[in-house]
Amino acid sequence: ETLELWTQHADGSAARKLLETPRTFSEVDLCWLPGGRFVTFAYHTSLLEKRRAWRLSLLDVTSGKLLEWDPGATVNQLSNSVWSATGRILVGIRRSTAPQMQLWGIGVDLEAGNWAGELQQLSQFNDFGLFGLRSSPDGRTVVARMFTQQGDIFVAELDGPGKLKGPLRQLTYDLHDDFLGSWTADSKAVLFSANRYGTTDIFRQGLNDAN
Numbered sequence: 337e338t339l340e341l342w343t344q345h346a347d348g349s350a351a352r353k354l355l356e357t358p359r360t361f362s363e364v365d366l367c368w369l370p371g372g373r374f375v376t377f378a379y380h381t382s383l384l385e386k387r388r389a390w391r392l393s394l395l396d397v398t399s400g401k402l403l404e405w406d407p408g409a410t411v412n413q414l415s416n417s418v419w420s421a422t423g424r425i426l427v428g429i430r431r432s433t434a435p436q437m438q439l440w441g442i443g444v445d446l447e448a449g450n451w452a453g454e455l456q457q458l459s460q461f462n463d464f465g466l467f468g469l470r471s472s473p474d475g476r477t478v479v480a481r482m483f484t485q486q487g488d489i490f491v492a493e494l495d496g497p498g499k500l501k502g503p504l505r506q507l508t509y510d511l512h513d514d515f516l517g518s519w520t521a522d523s524k525a526v527l528f529s530a531n532r533y534g535t536t537d538i539f540r541q542g543l544n545d546a547n
Contacts, residue, residue, distance in 0.1 A: 338356060338357065339355065339356070339357050339379065340353060340355065340356045341353070341354040341355040341356075341366070341375075341377075341395070342354060343397060354375075354395060354397055354400060355395060355400070355402060365377060365378070365416035365417075367416065367417050367418055367419055367425070367471075368419075369419050369425075369444065369446065370419065370446065370475075371446060372397070373396060373397060373398055373446070373449075374394055374395065374396055374397065374444070374446065374449065375394075375395050375397060376392065376393060376394050376395070376417045376419075376425055377392075377393055377395075377416075377417065378390065378391065378392050378393070378414040378415065378416060378417055378427060379391060379393070380414075389406075389409075390407055390411050390412075390413065390414045391404045391405065391406060391407075392404070392405040392407065392414060392417060392425070392427060392442075393405075394425075394444065394449070394450075394451070396449050401449065403449070403450065403451070405442070405451060405455075407429060407455075410431045410432050410433055411429055411430070411431055411432075412430050412431060412432050413428075413429075413430040413437065414427055414428065414429055414430075415427055415428030415429075415437065415466065415467065415468060415469055416428075416468065416469055417469070418469045418470060418471035418478060419471055419475055420441070420471055420475050420476075420478065420494050421474060421475030421476045421494060422441070422475075422494050422495075423443055423444065423452075424441040424442060424443050424444070425441065425442055425443075425444055426439060426440070426441050426458070426469060426471065426478060427439075427440055427441075427442075427469070428440070428466045428467075428468075428469060428480075436461045436462065436466070437461075437466040437467070438457055438458075438459045438460065438461060438466065439457075439458045439459040439461075439466060439469075439478075439480070439500075440455055440456065440457050440458060441455070441456050441458050442454075442455045442456070458500055459500065459504075461482075466480050466481075466482055467480075467481045467482070467487065468480060468481040468516045470516055470517075470518055470519060470526075471519075472519045472523035473519055473521055473522075473523050474523045475494070476493065476494055476523070477491055477492070477493050477494065477523060477543070478491070478492055478494060479491045479507070479516065479519070479526050480492075480504070480516070481514070481515065481516040482504070482506075486511070486512070486513050487513040487514055487515065488506055488507070488508045488509070488514055489506075489507040489508045489514050489516060489526060489528055489541075490504040490505060490506050490507060491504070491505050491507050491526070491543060492504045492505065507526060507541060507543070508528070508530075508541065510530070510532060512530045512531055512532050513530065513531075514528050514529075514530045514539075515528055515529045515530065516528055517529060517538065520540070524542055524543060525540050525541060525542045525543065525545075526540070526541055526543070527539070527540055528541070
């Protein structure tokens with residue numbers, strides 16, 4: 337299989353291939369960085385011994401330069417990556433030595449187009465598994481789908497490099513699985529889908545609204 341990444345204008349014109357690589361890969365969830373020069377994504381390859389090797393990639397869309405970060409052989413899974421106002425890429429990492437996926441952050445130098453600093457663990461989840469991330473448009477709040485027996489939406493504020501401003505706060509409390517969508521443009525509400533009334537619908541909930 338081949339992984340290809342393309343850009344084009346909103347009207348479908350000016351299509352341009354950014355990347356083509358002959359690899360077996362997982363579903364790619366792209367994250368644009370401020371300024372529109374870089375995009376990040378996580379994927380896995382299947383090596384000859386059939387072991388999944390996960391990579392977090394930083395692609396310069398102007399030059400086509402691809403920079404990959406190898407999290408190591410103990411990583412079983414990476415989530416999608418998101419950008420935060422702290423100047424870091426946030427990503428969920430599940431290691432073979434731990435039962436739950438945790439939130440990690442790594443800095444990016446947007447001028448040099450390179451990783452900056454060391455990877456840092458930002459969470460210590462024991463009762464919940466993290467699955468899917470979305471950063472607010474202003475980059476100051478992150479929302480995640482967390483689950484035990486069912487999936488619910490949680491939010492947390494970011495407070496400087498390598499820090500969460502307080503614990504995760506649960507946003508949805510209904511008895512159905514909630515699937516994370518995205519943010520509204522003003523960073524004040526979250527969009528998600530759920531089957532609460534016999535059909536799958538899209539819901540909007542403000543950060544300070546009752547469920």
